[in-house]
Amino acid sequence: MSRVKDNIREQVAALPHSPGVYQFVDRNGTIIYVGKAKDLRKRVSSYFVENRDHSAKVIVLVKQIVEIRHIVVDSEQDALLLENSLIKSLQPRYNILLKDDKTYPWIVIRREPFPRVMSTRQLVRDGSEYFGPYGSIATQRSLLDFIRRVIPLRTCKLNLTTESIARGKHSLCLQYYLGNCKAPCVGKQSEEEYAEYITLVRSVLRGDLRPVSHWLEESMMEAARELRFEAAEEFKQRLQSLKSYQSKSVIVSAKIVDTDVFSLLEDDDIAYCNHICIRHGSIVAVQTLRMTTGVDGDHADMLSMAIQHIAEGISGGLARDVIVPMMPSAATLFDGVTFTIPKRGEKAELLEFSLRSAKIYRAELMKNLEIKNPERHTERLMAAMQRELHLDRQPRHIECFDNSNLQGTNPVASCVVFRDGKPSRKEYRYFNIKTVEGPDDFASMREIIHRRYSRLLSEGAELPDLIIVDGGKGQLSSAYGVLKELGIEHRVPIVGLAKRLEEVFYPGDPIPYYLSRTGEPLKVVCHIRDEAHRFGITFHRHKRGKSLTTSELDNISGIGEKSRTALLKHFKSLRAIKAASLEDIASVIGQSKAQTLYKHLHQEQ
Numbered sequence: 001m002s003r004v005k006d007n008i009r010e011q012v013a014a015l016p017h018s019p020g021v022y023q024f025v026d027r028n029g030t031i032i033y034v035g036k037a038k039d040l041r042k043r044v045s046s047y048f049v050e051n052r053d054h055s056a057k058v059i060v061l062v063k064q065i066v067e068i069r070h071i072v073v074d075s076e077q078d079a080l081l082l083e084n085s086l087i088k089s090l091q092p093r094y095n096i097l098l099k100d101d102k103t104y105p106w107i108v109i110r111r112e113p114f115p116r117v118m119s120t121r122q123l124v125r126d127g128s129e130y131f132g133p134y135g136s137i138a139t140q141r142s143l144l145d146f147i148r149r150v151i152p153l154r155t156c157k158l159n160l161t162t163e164s165i166a167r168g169k170h171s172l173c174l175q176y177y178l179g180n181c182k183a184p185c186v187g188k189q190s191e192e193e194y195a196e197y198i199t200l201v202r203s204v205l206r207g208d209l210r211p212v213s214h215w216l217e218e219s220m221m222e223a224a225r226e227l228r229f230e231a232a233e234e235f236k237q238r239l240q241s242l243k244s245y246q247s248k249s250v251i252v253s254a255k256i257v258d259t260d261v262f263s264l265l266e267d268d269d270i271a272y273c274n275h276i277c278i279r280h281g282s283i284v285a286v287q288t289l290r291m292t293t294g295v296d297g298d299h300a301d302m303l304s305m306a307i308q309h310i311a312e313g314i315s316g317g318l319a320r321d322v323i324v325p326m327m328p329s330a331a332t333l334f335d336g337v338t339f340t341i342p343k344r345g346e347k348a349e350l351l352e353f354s355l356r357s358a359k360i361y362r363a364e365l366m367k368n369l370e371i372k373n374p375e376r377h378t379e380r381l382m383a384a385m386q387r388e389l390h391l392d393r394q395p396r397h398i399e400c401f402d403n404s405n406l407q408g409t410n411p412v413a414s415c416v417v418f419r420d421g422k423p424s425r426k427e428y429r430y431f432n433i434k435t436v437e438g439p440d441d442f443a444s445m446r447e448i449i450h451r452r453y454s455r456l457l458s459e460g461a462e463l464p465d466l467i468i469v470d471g472g473k474g475q476l477s478s479a480y481g482v483l484k485e486l487g488i489e490h491r492v493p494i495v496g497l498a499k500r501l502e503e504v505f506y507p508g509d510p511i512p513y514y515l516s517r518t519g520e521p522l523k524v525v526c527h528i529r530d531e532a533h534r535f536g537i538t539f540h541r542h543k544r545g546k547s548l549t550t551s552e553l554d555n556i557s558g559i560g561e562k563s564r565t566a567l568l569k570h571f572k573s574l575r576a577i578k579a580a581s582l583e584d585i586a587s588v589i590g591q592s593k594a595q596t597l598y599k600h601l602h603q604e605q
Contacts, residue, residue: 004066011068012048015041020071024094025067026027033061033094033295034311044068057269057295058386061094070440080330084308096271096294105140107205107311108132112158114184114194117153117201119144123313130313133287137177146255147204149214150238151197155179181233187581206316208280213239221364256346258282264303264326264352267362267519269293269384273306274358276350277314285314288361304328306579323347325355381520386419388505388521390513391493395466396420401448402440402470402532413448414536417464428553440476445469447489449482457486467494468525470532473505480507497529558596563589567597577601580589 015022020040024033037043073079108120111127115304119140123130134140147153155161158170170185170565182189203211220235230600260487261276271293277285290308307328311318324339331339343346389395398418417427431451436443449467454465469479476496483489489507496505502522503512515522570588571577577585578601586594 001299008048008065008068008306012041012045014045015070016072017041019074019076020070020072021081021086022071022081023069023086023092024061025069026064027066031069031090031092033092034083034086034090035447036076036079038079038272040070040072042176044070050438051532055295057094062293076463077332080304080333084305084330087305094295095260096305105134105137106142107134107140109201113162114154114191115198116155117198118155129202131285133285133313141308144206146241147201148180149241150216151200152180152182153197153201154184156181156185157590162167170332175288197249206279206284209221253600256350258437259321259323259347259350260319261323261350261354262268262307262325263351263358264297264299264306265355265358265362266302266516268292269387271302272308272358272362273303274361275306276354276357278319278350286357288358290365298329300326300329308333309504314507341595381421381524384519385521385524388515388519389466389493389495391466393465395464397462397464398466398528399452399464400468400470400528400532401452402529402536403444403448403475404536412536414532415452415497415533416535418524418528418530418531423527423531426470430535441471441591442474445471445475449479450486451489453483453492454487457488463488463492465493467492468528469496469527470493471496472498473510476505476507482534499525556597559593560591563593570601 006109017039019038020036020091022035022037022040024035026032035043035078047058047065084451087097091097106120106123107130108118109129109131110116110118111129120130129339134143145492147498148155155175156173158164160170164170164602165185169185171187172183173181174564175181176183176188182193184191185196188594200212200215205208216235216239220232220239222234223229223235256278257280259278261274261278262275265272265274269292270423271291273289273291275287275289276283277284287310289310291302293302303324303326307318307322307324308330311334318334319339320336321335322334322339326341327339331337340347342351373466382396385391386394396419400416400418401413403413412433413431415431416428429452431448433444433447435447467479467483469475473496476494479496480489483492483494494507497503498505498512500517502517504515504525505512515525566588567577567585568574571580577597582594582598587597588594589597
């Protein structure tokens with residue numbers, strides 16, 4: 001191992017102070033990471049210097065490196081282009097990788113004589129034109145149906161070559177008689193006229209309905225002038241279809257005409273980039289791209305790679321104005337494109353809409369994963385919890401403690417148990433504080449932690465994978481001290497939650513660690529804390545209410561439980577009992593007990 005380290009050290013020392021691309025290779029000769037650098041030696045050497053900021057992925061990556069390769073280029077921009085190309089071709093496991101696990105529907109204009117316009121989910125680089133992708137199949141079908149209602153195109157699979165048409169190889173079909181096709185298969189429509197129809201289709205797919213509207217109006221008027229009233233009526237109906245479709249289309253703004261909107265949502269080691277394509281003021285395409293975040297997980301790099309990938313599928317390329325949440329690292333590669341980071345107004349609202357779309361996509365994806373493979377979802381969630389909370393093992397069994405009291409009265413505590421990220425309510429426990437007088441949360445926490453885990457140890461029961469204490473450094477210190485007394489401080493990790501949910505304290509560290517606000521671990525932690533609050537407060541209210549209604553009756557000698565129950569059932573409250581006459585009370589519990597109770601309740605009067 002030391003020989004490998006010495007070899008790596010020599011390779012790093014030999015790297016030039018030049019821009020370029022570096023590749024990390026494992027013992028199997030596989031390239032596991034590709035990166036770019038303004039200064040190769042400085043950037044690569046940073047991986048091999050001990051740093052607290054190194055993520056767990058970087059630490060694992062470095063342990064696997066046995067060889068470093070590099071390519072020197074002229075500029076940082078060239079390094080960016082080369083890095084992107086190598087990542088796409090090599091797909092290294094520790095890089096940001098695009099995950100097209102959901103194939104979106106597209107509309108394609110086939111590259112063939114008399115091109116067909118049809119639906120597809122496969123992008124094939126065969127010279128055909130692709131439009132989309134569309135966020136739902138319903139949107140795509142609606143657009144295709146509109147095109148076929150308004151513009152007569154062929155839908156058959158015939159190979160319409162000039163020779164086959166000239167030889168009369170084909171015959172008229174039903175679509176011709178229905179008026180849905182002009183029958184180019186038998187020479188009734190020229191390639192030039194059909195090409196004009198395809199030009200109209202392109203304008204519709206790009207969101208511009210004006211050329212089609214103008215063509216329909218002109219055709220209708222011309223047919224009317226020539227007294228072809230049936231044809232004029234047909235064009236009129238198609239024009240009405242266009243207006244109906246136009247009224248249903250999603251109009252964004254009269255001011256925002258041609259724009260592309262990109263948002264980025266990060267979730268543990270997965271990120272989602274949503275794209276909204278706006279042309280002529282209408283949303284014409286929506287998609288969300290899923291990515292693995294890689295080793296560095298740099299947001300600007302992820303956004304840049306996603307934009308490059310999505311832009312390749314946009315007919316006509318990106319709009320001149322692109323709305324983004326941050327400046328992409330490869331902004332200079334997009335010629336003629338201005339990137340805008342809006343703070344308010346319509347553009348900011350569009351960015352928020354894009355982010356909501358990404359969240360909806362993520363929620364649907366997670367739901368589908370849970371339905372198809374719940375164990376896989378649990379495994380991924382537990383791995384994320386382990387990574388985010390810096391634990392040695394997955395927190396399959398979590399216990400969370402919370403104190404509850406009102407101005408020092410009726411102090412109680414709750415313990416909630418989560419298994420695989422979900423509540424295990426049958427294992428919930430509550431505690432009456434027995435040894436602490438007054439509102440001392442630290443002492444109360446010490447008592448319940450000691451009672452809970454001394455009992456588990458004596459019974460030989462399973463200890464949790466993680467203990468969560470609802471409170472800051474003081475509560476955590478009290479609980480951790482008890483674990484040390486019991487000798488289990490190294491067997492069970494413990495953390496404290498501050499008032500701000502994303503702040504987590506660890507024993508002996510005065511600086512809080514901040515959980516990712518967008519990650520699932522924070523959601524689980526919030527759920528655990530909410531359950532501990534709810535369970536503790538419910539028990540505390542029950543105990544306090546019982547104390548307020550029965551405490552004065554409990555202290556009266558000669559009045560037993562049956563009498564107290566009968567009185568409360570009859571009079572409903574302590575106040576009503578006090579206001580009752582001796583005769584009324586005697587009718588419920590008898591004369592002797594009534595006199596004792598009446599004397600006690602009215603002795604101060």
